[in-house]
Amino acid sequence: MTADLGPAQARERFRAGLSTPTSGWCAGWTQANLIAVPREYAWDVLLFAQRNPKPCPVLDVLEPGEVGGALLDGDIRADLPGYRVYRGGELVDQPSDVEKYWRDDLVAFLIGCSFTFENALLTAGVPVRHLAQGTNVPMYRTTRRCRTAGRLSGPLVVSMRPVPAGLVDTAVSVTTRYPAVHGAPVHVGWGGRDGGSELGITDLDAPDYGDPVPMTDGEVPVFWACGVTPQAAVLESRLPLAITHEPGQMLITDARDGDYLI
Amino acid sequence: MTADLGPAQARERFRAGLSTPTSGWCAGWTQANLIAVPREYAWDVLLFAQRNPKPCPVLDVLEPGEVGGALLDGDIRADLPGYRVYRGGELVDQPSDVEKYWRDDLVAFLIGCSFTFENALLTAGVPVRHLAQGTNVPMYRTTRRCRTAGRLSGPLVVSMRPVPAGLVDTAVSVTTRYPAVHGAPVHVGWGGRDGGSELGITDLDAPDYGDPVPMTDGEVPVFWACGVTPQAAVLESRLPLAITHEPGQMLITDARDGDYLI
Numbered sequence: 001m002t003a004d005l006g007p008a009q010a011r012e013r014f015r016a017g018l019s020t021p022t023s024g025w026c027a028g029w030t031q032a033n034l035i036a037v038p039r040e041y042a043w044d045v046l047l048f049a050q051r052n053p054k055p056c057p058v059l060d061v062l063e064p065g066e067v068g069g070a071l072l073d074g075d076i077r078a079d080l081p082g083y084r085v086y087r088g089g090e091l092v093d094q095p096s097d098v099e100k101y102w103r104d105d106l107v108a109f110l111i112g113c114s115f116t117f118e119n120a121l122l123t124a125g126v127p128v129r130h131l132a133q134g135t136n137v138p139m140y141r142t143t144r145r146c147r148t149a150g151r152l153s154g155p156l157v158v159s160m161r162p163v164p165a166g167l168v169d170t171a172v173s174v175t176t177r178y179p180a181v182h183g184a185p186v187h188v189g190w191g192g193r194d195g196g197s198e199l200g201i202t203d204l205d206a207p208d209y210g211d212p213v214p215m216t217d218g219e220v221p222v223f224w225a226c227g228v229t230p231q232a233a234v235l236e237s238r239l240p241l242a243i244t245h246e247p248g249q250m251l252i253t254d255a256r257d258g259d260y261l262i
Numbered sequence: 263m264t265a266d267l268g269p270a271q272a273r274e275r276f277r278a279g280l281s282t283p284t285s286g287w288c289a290g291w292t293q294a295n296l297i298a299v300p301r302e303y304a305w306d307v308l309l310f311a312q313r314n315p316k317p318c319p320v321l322d323v324l325e326p327g328e329v330g331g332a333l334l335d336g337d338i339r340a341d342l343p344g345y346r347v348y349r350g351g352e353l354v355d356q357p358s359d360v361e362k363y364w365r366d367d368l369v370a371f372l373i374g375c376s377f378t379f380e381n382a383l384l385t386a387g388v389p390v391r392h393l394a395q396g397t398n399v400p401m402y403r404t405t406r407r408c409r410t411a412g413r414l415s416g417p418l419v420v421s422m423r424p425v426p427a428g429l430v431d432t433a434v435s436v437t438t439r440y441p442a443v444h445g446a447p448v449h450v451g452w453g454g455r456d457g458g459s460e461l462g463i464t465d466l467d468a469p470d471y472g473d474p475v476p477m478t479d480g481e482v483p484v485f486w487a488c489g490v491t492p493q494a495a496v497l498e499s500r501l502p503l504a505i506t507h508e509p510g511q512m513l514i515t516d517a518r519d520g521d522y523l524i
Contacts, residue, residue, distance in 0.1 A: 043305050046312065050320050058312050063412070150325070179441070179524065262441065262524065 003027040007252045011079040019081045019096055021136035021210070021248040023115050028257050030181070031250035032059055032071065033111035033227030034080060036243040037234065039064050042107040044150035048233060049109065051147040055156055055229035057112035057180045059255070064105050071110055071253040077102050082246030084231065089238030098243050106243065111227040112181035113250050114159050116257050117174065124174045126167050129213040136248035137161070138207035139226050143200025144186075146229065154233030157208070157226040158186060158199065162219040171222055180260040187223040199223060209247035265289040269514045273341040281343045281358055283398035283472070283510040285377050292443070292519050293512035294321055294333065295373035295489030296342060298505040299496065301326050304369040306412035310495060311371065313409040317418055317491035319374035319442045321517070326367050333372055333515040339364050344508030346493065351500035360505050368505065373489040374443035375512050376421050378519050379436065386436045388429050391475040398510035399423070400469035401488050405462025406448075408491065416495030419470070419488040420448060420461065424481040433484055442522040449485040461485060471509035 002010070002025045010026050022031055037045050042061075049056035060071045067075045078097040085093040085101050093101070114137075118128050130137045137159045144156040163171045168188055176184040187199050204221060205212045209228055215221065234242040245251060264272070264287045272288050284293055299307050311318035322333045329337045340359040347355040347363050355363070376399075380390050392399045399421045406418040425433045430450055438446040449461050466483060467474045471490055477483065496504040507513060 043308070046305070046308050047323055047325075050308065050312075050323060061309055061312060063309075176524070262438070 007254050008073065010252045011074050014081040015075075015078045015097075017096055019249065022081060022250045022252060023118065023137055023248065024131045026252050027119050030059070030253045030255040030257050030260060031113040031115040032253050033113050033230070034076065034108060034243070034245040034251055035111065035230045035234065036076075036106045036108040037239060038103070038241055039105045039107050041151070041239055044152045045109060045230065048146070048149035048152040048230065049111070051149050052229065054182060054186060055146065055225035055227065057182065058109055059112050059180065059253070060110045062108040062110070064107055066108070071255050072251065073254055076108050076251070080245050080251050081249040084244045084246055086231070086234055086239065086242040086244070088240055089235055091235070094246060101243055109230070110251065110253070111230065112260065113227050114182045114224045115250060116181035116260060117178040119257060120174050120178070121171060124170050126163060126171045126174065129162050130211065133213060135213065136210035138204070138212050139209035139228055139247055140199070140201045141208045141232055146233065152233045152237050154229065154236040156186070157229040157232050158223040159226045160204065160207075160221050160223050162213060162215040163222045165218055165220050168220055168222060175224065177262050178260055179262060182225045182227070185222045186225050188220060190221050269516050270335065272514045273336050276343040277337075277340045277359075279358055281511065284343060284512045284514060285380065285399055285510065286393050288514050289381050290519050292321070292515045292517040292522060293375040293377040294515050295375050295492070296338065296370060296505070296507040296513055297373065297492045297496065298338075298368045298370040299501060300365070300503055301367045301369050303413070303501055306414045307371060307492065310408070310411035310414040310492065311373070313411050314491065316444060316448060317408065317487035317489065319444065320371055321374050321442065321515070322372045324370040324372070326369055328370070333517050334513065335516055338370050338513070342507050342513050343511040346506045346508055348493070348496055348501065348504040348506070350502055351497055353497070356508060363505055371492070372513065372515070373492065374522065375489050376444045376486045377512060378443035378522060379440045381519060382436050382440070383433060386432050388425060388433045388436065391424050392473065395475060397475065398472035400466070400474050401471035401490055401509055402461070402463045403470045403494055408495065414495045414499050416491065416498040418448070419491040419494050420485040421488045422466065422469075422483050422485050424475060424477040425484045427480055427482050430482055430484060437486065439524050440522055441524060444487045444489070447484045448487050450482060452483050
């Protein structure tokens, strides 16, 4: 079972070339989003994260020249299942490692991921549809804008999990206790197809990243801020270079989920 | 009563020249530490804050050229009761405004302050000695080191409040809910005079900043991380220029304490 693997074992498989969403992998170990930018844009990204802490909770920063650190006894350039490379506002590659793209002046940000609280949701009796399905979580660009920072601006990106109406309060209270990995939802519910939700999402079946999940009667879509938000910002802001994880294919760190529980 | 003033009224008095500790002022309004550094050091400071979130919770950042912002409908250069100016690791001035020192390339960080949760402590029945005395809170440089960031390193600075032994649990649980303004204590209790506390403090009656407070039998010293920590770091790291608040003489912001309650 991939849930029973340790982070080093999982990273070894990804380094060997396995490409897969990591939701449900390494139960109890914290997963993280990656965004690496040239040093001259690092201030903008860190300030963007500080001003938008719900989508961009910074877990650690690897300074220029570092490819490992306190959260990662490994190599950030190869230990994720998949990557994206953005140049000047275009997605130019989706490789399984990024050694050929890496530069010594890149600063890598590790950003909290909502997969961290999915184990706590299950423990509290809240089902997690994409885990049950074995697919990636659905993610959506919204019409809600992040606070701008320097040269970086962009929309809030959210992940969505359908929750039975009677368990929405449980889902909110459980995730509130994980503020470092997106915390409480940013929106609950759905205004219907006449114009979509308050977040400007018009079709739940067509996520911008990840896979759609079926919803059944009596379920409510619950939206959490998502660590893909900085990817949307580097795209919109046309940064000359950014290297990120493939959405849903996270870095599995050496930190425990409990480290981020309040 | 200064507790009943609004933030704009308080800032007007300070702009007019009043110099005073702000503990107990403007009940319900959030107070903040100030540290402004040249843009070329801003990355180091922001990364230092990110790596040391207990002492350095960033509430907002004013970019070069900004002297007001979302938390402050005013002028950061004059609206505090007192300032400190550091040059190359020396304290060179303690003026009541800093317009003559200000430069267009300065980046100002507003950092959370434990005064924010003192009202909540009082409401929960925990006495706050320096408030009762009408003095400044005692603050101490410790032997505990912060995580280094770029060119910035330094010791953890703490504030201390004596708490009746039977109320220590209350003080911890109340302040835990304010993580953006230092949150739970970093240390409770005192190992005695043979070597001082675990924090390396040898004499509670000789704080490094602020005023000493009397302790009575049955009280326990409780230590919280303090937003003076970046001042100790710019001093030790000999930054060419840093402008800060005078410890205990805070910026009173337009944000509500409740905004930082979890």
